[in-house]
Amino acid sequence: MSLHDFDTVIDRRQVPTSKWDRYPADVLPMWVADMDFAVAEPIVDALRARLDHAVFGYGGPVPRALRELIAADMQDLHGWTISPADVVFLSGVVPGFNQALKTVTRPGDRLVVETPVYPPILAAAGHWDLTRVDVPVRPVADGSGVDLGRLTVALEGAAAFLLCNPHNPTGRMRTRTELEAIAGACLASDTVIVSDEIHCDIVYGGRQHVPIAALSPEIARRTITLMAASKTYNIAGLKTAYAIIPDAELRQRFVAAHLGLSEGANVLGLVATEAALRYGRPWKAALLAYLEANRDHLMARLAAEIPEIRISAPEATYLAWLDCSALDLGDAQKFFLDKARVGFNPGADFGGTPDHVRLNFGCPRALLDDGIDRMVKALSQR
Ligand SMILES: Cc1ncc(COP(=O)(O)O)c(C=O)c1O
Secondary structure: OOOOOOOOOOOHHHOOOHHHHOOOOOOEEOOOOOOOOOOOHHHHHHHHHHHHHOOOOOOOOOOHHHHHHHHHHHHHHHOOOOOHHHEEEEOOHHHHHHHHHHHHOOOOOEEEEEEOOOHHHHHHHHHOOOEEEEEEOOOOOOOOOOOHHHHHHHHOOEEEEEEEOOOOOOOOOOOHHHHHHHHHHHHHOOOEEEEEOOOOOOEOOOOOOOOHHHHOHHHHHOEEEEEOOHHHHOOHHHOOEEEEOOOHHHHHHHHHOOOOOOOOOOHHHHHHHHHHHHHOHHHHHHHHHHHHHHHHHHHHHHHHHOOOOEOOOOOEOOEEEEEOHHHOOOOHHHHHHHHHOEEOEEHHHHOOOOOEEEEEOOOOHHHHHHHHHHHHHHHHOO
C-alpha cells in the first residue's frame, strides 16, 4: 500500500470496532466518526518503535517536544499564540468537556448548546445536573449565521456555553464574525466557553479554522479549548486528546477537577499524536483532498439520484447531515437500515428529528458508492 492510499478497502471486521461490529455483516456501516483508512506510515513506525521497547508501565511527564509541537501547530495553522504549558493532556475530548463542566459549573446551573449536536454534548448537562438550554445551530435568515437575540436570551445567567466548532453533525464552520458575536455574548453574560474543536483540521475549500479563544486574550481567559489528533489522523482508539487553557488559574482548577476519573493520556496515544503532528502533514493534505472529493461526489450523486434529500455541503468534518423529510420515510435511519442495509446515525440522537440521518463519508470511494447505490435501490423499490 502506498503512503497515501485511501482507495483500498480494509477489512475492519478482523478486529473489534465500534463501527463494524454494531450491525449484522450485510450492513454497510456509515455512522460513528472514524475513518476506514490506514493511518499514516510515520505514525505506524513510531508506534512500532515504541512497541519494540516492550515495557508499558505508567508514562512519565508528557514530552516537552509534544507540547511545543502543539503550540507551533496552533500558531501555524490557526494564528493562535499559546504557551506549551497551556496544554493539558486527556484521555479524550468527551472526558475533557465533562471535566471542564465539572470545573466551571455547579448543579442547577444553565448550560447552552447548539442543536442538533454530537450526542455526548447533549448528554453532558445531565452528568452534572445542569439545565440544558438549546439554541438552533441553523444559519438565520439575515445571513449573519448567529441568532444573536436568541443566543443572548439563552446565555442570560448561563454558567457555560459548550460550543462545537466545526459543527457535528452539520459540518458547518463558524466564521470569525460569527465567533465574535458568540464570544461577545458570552463576555456580556459572564459565561465560560468550553469549545470542542476536535474537527478543526478537517476543513475544505482552503477554509481557515478560527479557535474561539484566538479572538482575543480576554476571550482566551474564559475559554477551555479541546482538540486532538484523533479525528484527523484516525487514531481515536488510542484515547488521547488535549485541552488548551491559557488562564493559569482556570487551568489549575480544570486539572484538579479530574476526580480520579480521567487520569491523563495513553502512552501509545502520545507517541502517535507526536508522530502525527511531526510527520503527518503530507498525509493530512492528501486525506483532505480525498475527503473533499468524497464530499463533492456524495453531493453530486444525491443531487442527481435522490434530489429529495436536502443537504448543505459540509465545510468541515467527514460528516453529512441528511434531511430526508421530503422522502416521507418516517424514521429515516430505520428505513435505510432495514431496506438499504446501510447503518447511519439516527437524527434523533443529535436532538434532531427522525427524518434526518448523519452519514460518514470518511471511507474509500468504493464504499461511499456502495452506500449510495444501496440507498437509491431501496428507495426505487418502495
Ligand atoms: C464533536 C466531537 N467531539 C468529541 C468526539 C470524540 O472525542 P473523544 O473520542 O476524544 O472523546 C467526537 C467524535 O466523534 C466528536 O465528533
